[in-house]
Amino acid sequence: DAGVIQSPRHEVTEMGQEVTLRCKPISGHNSLFWYRQTMMRGLELLIYFNNNVPIDDSGMPEDRFSAKMPNASFSTLKIQPSEPRDSAVYFCASGGQREQFFGPGTRLTVL
Amino acid sequence: RKEVEQDPGPFNVPEGATVAFNCTYSNSASQSFFWYRQDCRKEPKLLMSVYSSGNEDGRFTAQLNRASQYISLLIRDSKLSDSATYLCAVNRAGGYQKVTFGTGTKLQVIP
Numbered sequence: 371d372a373g374v375i376q377s378p379r380h381e382v383t384e385m386g387q388e389v390t391l392r393c394k395p396i397s398g399h400n401s402l403f404w405y406r407q408t409m410m411r412g413l414e415l416l417i418y419f420n421n422n423v424p425i426d427d428s429g430m431p432e433d434r435f436s437a438k439m440p441n442a443s444f445s446t447l448k449i450q451p452s453e454p455r456d457s458a459v460y461f462c463a464s465g466g467q468r469e470q471f472f473g474p475g476t477r478l479t480v481l
Numbered sequence: 482r483k484e485v486e487q488d489p490g491p492f493n494v495p496e497g498a499t500v501a502f503n504c505t506y507s508n509s510a511s512q513s514f515f516w517y518r519q520d521c522r523k524e525p526k527l528l529m530s531v532y533s534s535g536n537e538d539g540r541f542t543a544q545l546n547r548a549s550q551y552i553s554l555l556i557r558d559s560k561l562s563d564s565a566t567y568l569c570a571v572n573r574a575g576g577y578q579k580v581t582f583g584t585g586t587k588l589q590v591i592p
Contacts (some may be wrong), residue, residue, distance in 0.1 A: 411584075413568065415582075418579055468513060468530060468572075470580060473524060
């Protein structure tokens with residue numbers, strides 16, 4: 371099993387640009403999570419999908435952030451427009467009833 | 482008060498030492514508890530679940546204290562390879578998959 375796949379692994383962009391992060395969860399997992407990790411705030415849950423349906427998006431910081439899961443094997447997290455304070459590592463994770471499996475993360479730098 | 486709190490450390494311990502971390506949680510309805518390990522610039526990976534009766538996996542022992550609302554992780558005979566950040570995670574009841582992570586405790590095992 372390839373595990374959770376994320377792309378790109380690194381993204382450097384300028385303030386105001388649109389950023390799209392992609393995730394392919396582990397086949398058979400019905401839950402998908404997007405997290406953001408920074409030194410100051412640690413690992414924060416942004417949004418959680420179950421069976422492709424957004425269940426809890428209370429962690430999405432503001433309207434500039436949006437996430438979709440059009441099918442069971444693909445999800446995107448979009449930031450438009452991006453700001454320097456969005457710089458962080460963004461993890462996608464999928465899971466069953468207990469354990470969550472994380473992807474390698476996308477390291478985003480907004481200049 | 483944060484939902485899940487950990488001492489950020491760092492804990493600097495010599496090889497062979499025993500070290501323990503605690504993690505407190507504020508929601509008494511929490512039902513599932515986990516310890517994750519995160520190596521530098523890598524994704525978190527599940528180290529072990531924490532069961533009510535306590536559980537052991539080799540050199541690692543996890544305990545749950547519901548009355549005082551904390552979980553602990555004990556590492557015996559520390560190895561250099563144990564150097565990492567240890568994140569505790571707490572899940573609510575009812576099949577709801579949202580997991581809240583602590584900010585992590587950094588462990589550095591010194592030769």
